[in-house]
Amino acid sequence: MKLKQLESLLGSLQQFSSPKIELEQYPTGPHIASRMLYTAANTFGDVNNKVVADFGCGCGTLGLAATLLDAEHVIGLDIDPQSLEIAAINAEDLEVDLNLVQCDIRNLGWRGPIIDTVVMNPPFGTRKKGADMDFLFVALKVASQAVYSLHKTTTRDHVKRTALRDYNASSAEVICELRFDVPQLYKFHKKREVDIAVDLWRFVPRRNQGKCL
Numbered sequence: 001m002k003l004k005q006l007e008s009l010l011g012s013l014q015q016f017s018s019p020k021i022e023l024e025q026y027p028t029g030p031h032i033a034s035r036m037l038y039t040a041a042n043t044f045g046d047v048n049n050k051v052v053a054d055f056g057c058g059c060g061t062l063g064l065a066a067t068l069l070d071a072e073h074v075i076g077l078d079i080d081p082q083s084l085e086i087a088a089i090n091a092e093d094l095e096v097d098l099n100l101v102q103c104d105i106r107n108l109g110w111r112g113p114i115i116d117t118v119v120m121n122p123p124f125g126t127r128k129k130g131a132d133m134d135f136l137f138v139a140l141k142v143a144s145q146a147v148y149s150l151h152k153t154t155t156r157d158h159v160k161r162t163a164l165r166d167y168n169a170s171s172a173e174v175i176c177e178l179r180f181d182v183p184q185l186y187k188f189h190k191k192r193e194v195d196i197a198v199d200l201w202r203f204v205p206r207r208n209q210g211k212c213l
């Protein structure tokens with residue numbers, strides 16, 4: 001599928017109807033989501049025919065992009081049942097399979113690397129300090145091939161150091177720096193829209209060292 005077609009399909013998806021601030025429910029827009037998954041698929045070969053998990057899938061944008069780019073099997077996981085309902089409707093509208101699991105990522109009981117690739121836009125940790133790193137810790141435990149994740153650029157040094165030193169990543173690379181649009185979703189937002197600097201990361205779990213991509 002062409003990038004423009006992917007972006008257009010992702011642009012048609014329903015998003016959070018009443019977003020929950022405590023869960024940092026900000027949707028990834030179609031421009032960023034399409035480029036994130038397109039790069040994972042076409043530059044690194046991490047999507048086509050792979051088992052992909054979307055951590056904190058919300059309304060399913062990243063996971064659905066993986067299905068559209070020919071992942072073998074995609075699982076979307078989120079703590080919020082209402083978001084999962086919307087993700088299910090989105091999958092139905094696109095006529096693709098998306099398996100959905102309600103769970104707290106921090107308590108995910110999966111043992112070992114049973115997923116090829118994890119894609120995620122985790123909570124940035126603005127409401128619950130360290131939430132993004134909790135997601136990354138679990139992602140690097142269950143992925144065998146790669147983890148793609150968005151983190152605030154201000155946390156770059158911390159993310160890199162922690163991933164390599166404590167979370168068993170063999171490499172941690174910022175693929176690109178993005179401006180992430182946060183629309184006026186919540187009452188405390190004074191401006192119609194703000195954008196924040198965000199890094200798109202690609203992490204490789206240590207056990208995958210030497211494996212051909």
Ligand SMILES: C[S@@+](CC[C@H](N)C(=O)[O-])C[C@H]1O[C@@H](n2cnc3c(N)ncnc32)[C@H](O)[C@@H]1O
Binds near residue numbers: 027060083103
């Ligand atoms: C920034 S939003 C991203 C949503 C979606 N992946 C996207 O890209 O549009 C973060 C998502 O993580 C979910 N979330 C927050 N804490 C969670 C947790 N502990 N376990 C599972 N999901 C969680 C939220 O409900 C929300 O859907």
